[in-house]
Structure formats: structure tokens, C-alpha cells
Amino acid sequence: MSRTVYVNGTYLPEEEAKVSVFDRGFLFADGVYEVTSVLDGKLIDFHGHAQRLQRSLGELGMTSPVTMDELLDIHRELVTRNDLSEGMIYLQITRGAPADRDFVFPGPDTPPTLVLFTQAKGLIDSPAAEKGISVISIDDIRWGRRDIKTVQLLYPSMGKMMAKEAGADDAWMVAEGFVTEGTSNNAYIVKDGKIVTRHLGNEILHGITRAAVLKFASEAQMEVEERPFTIEEAKQADEAFVTSASTFVTAVVAIDGVSLGDGTPGPVARRLRDIYIEASRKAAI
Incomplete structure (x- = not known):
């Protein structure tokens, strides 16, 4: 039907x-x-x-x-x-x-x-969330107002195809040496328990899931730092993850072929995903 x-x-x-x-x-x-x-x-x-x-x-x-x-x-x-x-x-x-x-x-x-x-679409029982995803880095050549959620999605679509051709799941975009965001998600790294994600501005979409996850992280006494980070810093992180409305919190387990931690979703990403799902179900309308 x-x-x-x-x-x-x-x-x-x-x-x-x-x-x-x-x-x-x-x-x-x-x-x-x-x-x-x-x-x-x-x-x-x-x-x-x-x-x-x-x-x-x-x-x-x-x-x-x-x-x-x-x-x-x-x-x-x-x-x-x-x-x-x-x-x-x-x-x-x-x-x-x-x-x-x-x-x-x-x-x-x-x-x-x-x-x-x-x-x-199945959102809770997600194979990607269970095993984590791999990303590659690509140049961010989009227009300057990425904070506006427009239908101009050709380059993000191309980025996903670049990742697929490279044997990866997605791509993180890089401008002036720093990660902006994923093709359809916000990007994060975790080092020594601290969550790092780019601050809000015209360079990235102001993610609704991002806002919720950062709020839940703060309530769970997790340390959050909003600042730019490089791909090299990301490769040396303990964990990484992305957030979006369709993926909630999904761990990134490899960046440009470099495995993070033991190559499986880390404890911070798993905990935030569980917290987000539980809280969102309670607040759903």
C-alpha cells in the first residue's frame, strides 16, 4: 500500500x-x-x-x-x-x-x-549504532550559511558517495583545518572523558539532537567543550560520535582508516545514546 x-x-x-x-x-x-x-x-x-x-x-x-x-x-x-x-x-x-x-x-x-x-525506518535497533561507523575527511566547500537548513544538499550527497567509494560510511567536512560537521550530522570527539564539539556559528547546522544531547551530557556530569578540532586530533581521540534526528547518537570507530580505541563504540557514546532514547521517549508528543 x-x-x-x-x-x-x-x-x-x-x-x-x-x-x-x-x-x-x-x-x-x-x-x-x-x-x-x-x-x-x-x-x-x-x-x-x-x-x-x-x-x-x-x-x-x-x-x-x-x-x-x-x-x-x-x-x-x-x-x-x-x-x-x-x-x-x-x-x-x-x-x-x-x-x-x-x-x-x-x-x-x-x-x-x-x-x-x-x-x-528502524531507529532503535540500528546496526550502525551497534557496531559504529567509519568516516573519511573531505574539504568543506559548501556556501557560508550552513546554519540555515536549506535543501541545497548536493555536496553532502557527493560527500556520502565519496565515503562509499572509499569503503567508509560517511564523511566529516573540514574547513580551514578544522572539522565542521558530518554530511548530515554534527561531529564530536571524546578525550579523557571530555566531549569536544564545534561551537555554534554559521559554519554548522544548529542541530536539534545536538542541543538535546549536550543538555543530557551536562545533566549527567559529563564535561563538554565547544570548540573546533582537527582531523589529527580526532584520530588521537578515545572515542568519536555523531548526532542527528535520524541516527540519534552513533559512534564513529574509524577516521580516515585509523581506528579509535578498540574499534568498537565507546562508553560515552553508548551512554549518551541510551540517555537520549530514554529521555526522548518520555518527552515525545
């Missing part, structure tokens, strides 16, 4: 979903997105994702066609209609579809395009 998706106010089978060829998300990557995880049929960190969505829209001078309360209702309706117990809901808002292609933004008479769909 096909999924039910949401397009501009209508719930319909995915085979019937259509967006204009003039949509600026298609022509210019002129849009933003969010991904919210679902556990036990409930939404994880929805309000955090909604707040970041509003920030991304504001930074690009865009508006949402629905209120955040209405957006919550749409998420819940999609969970119900697709009988989604565990997985994700993808949301995308673009600047809309004017009458023709033009670099100049359309006027206010062009309504934004809103699309949502579900993805059923």
Missing part, C-alpha cells in the same frame, strides 16, 4: 502527489526542510524542529503557509494515516511556484509550497 503524503493542504497517495515544474525548490533549491523522528507513534523534539524551521524561513525571507500548531496537526495526521510507529517525517517548504522561471524572488501573491511525507 502506498504512503499518504501531504501537498499544499491535501492528503493524497504518493503516486498522485505533484509539484509544479516552476517550483523554486526544484529550479533554485530555494527552500528549507526539517526531519522529525517518530518513536512509538510519537514525535521527538517537534518543537525544537519547528523553532529551527521558523528561523531558517526568517533568514531567507520566507513565510510558512501554516502555523506551527497546524504543522503539528499535519505531522500527527500523517503518523495516523500511515500507521507509522518508528521512522521519520520529512517536511519541505519552498518559496513557491511563480508563473515562470526567474532569479528574482516572486511577489507575495505566490504562495509557498509545503510538502510532507513519512519514512518508515
Whole structure:
């Protein structure tokens, strides 16, 4: 049975979903997105994702066609209609579809395009989380406003393909000698029990899972230092891990072919994953 998706106010089978060829998300990557995880049929960190969505829209001078309360209702309706117990809901808002292609933004008479769909996926029982992942380092050549969650994902996609061709699982991007983030996640290292991750700025996405994990780490009396780190420093770390809405906390066990620790997920990453899952299930809506 096909999924039910949401397009501009209508719930319909995915085979019937259509967006204009003039949509600026298609022509210019002129849009933003969010991904919210679902556990036990409930939404994880929805309000955090909604707040970041509003920030991304504001930074690009865009508006949402629905209120955040209405957006919550749409998420819940999609969970119900697709009988989604565990997985994700993808949301995308673009600047809309004017009458023709033009670099100049359309006027206010062009309504934004809103699309949502579900993805059923096992998040708890994850082989990657159980054994850890390997990453390679690549140059970060993205545009400067990485803090805005836009649909401009070509280079991260290329980075994942570079990793796959190198026999690795993912890539960490490096700018001016320092790790920025993973292709679709925030990056961390652990040395002598201290968690190190890059500070917030335009250089990285302000991860919703990142914020939650750092809060839980602080509550668990773990030491956290927010600063840049190099690939060489990462290779000498005791542990490393990534965080994202779809992977929660997942250990990195090798960087550029160099194993960390004994090559298996370390205690800090495992503990933070357990804490995050337990706390998120309790707070899910």
C-alpha cells in the first residue's frame, strides 16, 4: 500500500502527489526542510524542529503557509494515516511556484509550497549504532550559511558517495583545518572523558539532537567543550560520535582508516545514546 503524503493542504497517495515544474525548490533549491523522528507513534523534539524551521524561513525571507500548531496537526495526521510507529517525517517548504522561471524572488501573491511525507525506518535497533561507523575527511566547500537548513544538499550527497567509494560510511567536512560537521550530522570527539564539539556559528547546522544531547551530557556530569578540532586530533581521540534526528547518537570507530580505541563504540557514546532514547521517549508528543 502506498504512503499518504501531504501537498499544499491535501492528503493524497504518493503516486498522485505533484509539484509544479516552476517550483523554486526544484529550479533554485530555494527552500528549507526539517526531519522529525517518530518513536512509538510519537514525535521527538517537534518543537525544537519547528523553532529551527521558523528561523531558517526568517533568514531567507520566507513565510510558512501554516502555523506551527497546524504543522503539528499535519505531522500527527500523517503518523495516523500511515500507521507509522518508528521512522521519520520529512517536511519541505519552498518559496513557491511563480508563473515562470526567474532569479528574482516572486511577489507575495505566490504562495509557498509545503510538502510532507513519512519514512518508515528502524531507529532503535540500528546496526550502525551497534557496531559504529567509519568516516573519511573531505574539504568543506559548501556556501557560508550552513546554519540555515536549506535543501541545497548536493555536496553532502557527493560527500556520502565519496565515503562509499572509499569503503567508509560517511564523511566529516573540514574547513580551514578544522572539522565542521558530518554530511548530515554534527561531529564530536571524546578525550579523557571530555566531549569536544564545534561551537555554534554559521559554519554548522544548529542541530536539534545536538542541543538535546549536550543538555543530557551536562545533566549527567559529563564535561563538554565547544570548540573546533582537527582531523589529527580526532584520530588521537578515545572515542568519536555523531548526532542527528535520524541516527540519534552513533559512534564513529574509524577516521580516515585509523581506528579509535578498540574499534568498537565507546562508553560515552553508548551512554549518551541510551540517555537520549530514554529521555526522548518520555518527552515525545
